[in-house]
Amino acid sequence: DTEVTQTPKHLVMGMTNKKSLKCEQHMGHRAMYWYKQKAKKPPELMFVYSYEKLSINESVPSRFSPECPNSSLLNLHLHALQPEDSALYLCASSQPPGGVLEKLFFGSGTQLSVL
């Protein structure tokens, strides 16, 4: 199994809603990532978890709250989002970097629209 599975594929939410994005992998990877991608732009790193601990937070607003319940799962909790947060949210996983940077396996993403 070389897949990273993200649910839901599409999400529409209002600015007062609370929702969660989910990501799952069964490749035994111990590093997991959240990226945000606007249309026709490169992905922007949001968070990195390494061995289930948050290792990188790229100064992301607190309305985005990541969670890594175990080594296979990664969640992104959303609350009080703004319309400019509408984007494709990509999850990725890899072996934690050692002497060589390992490749990232990406999911297909959740297309989020904030109304």
Added chain:
Amino acid sequence: GDSVTQMEGPVTLSEEAFLTINCTYTATGYPSLFWYVQYPGEGLQLLLKATKADDKGSNKGFEATYRKETTSFHLEKGSVQVSDSAVYFCALGHYNQGGKLIFGQGTELSVKP
């Protein structure tokens, strides 16, 4: 800080044409270099990588050589197919920066039959 610059798109080619997508970088130390591809409606997939100077990454007919003297990692393919239509991202990363990748702006490729 580190950065990656790619040629602007969109690039439109006829099937079987030769492809070059230019990528140059600015970085301290010795980064690893990557090409990722994103097909419509999908996430990114690693196309190829190189971890040190003069390494050549190759996959599915695509090649790129890590040129430290020119700080470049240009992507080439001898004969493109319609199925190669996608957005291509050049990226760099340092193993001691927790897996963080720095992406170029992306180059959209459209191959016509």
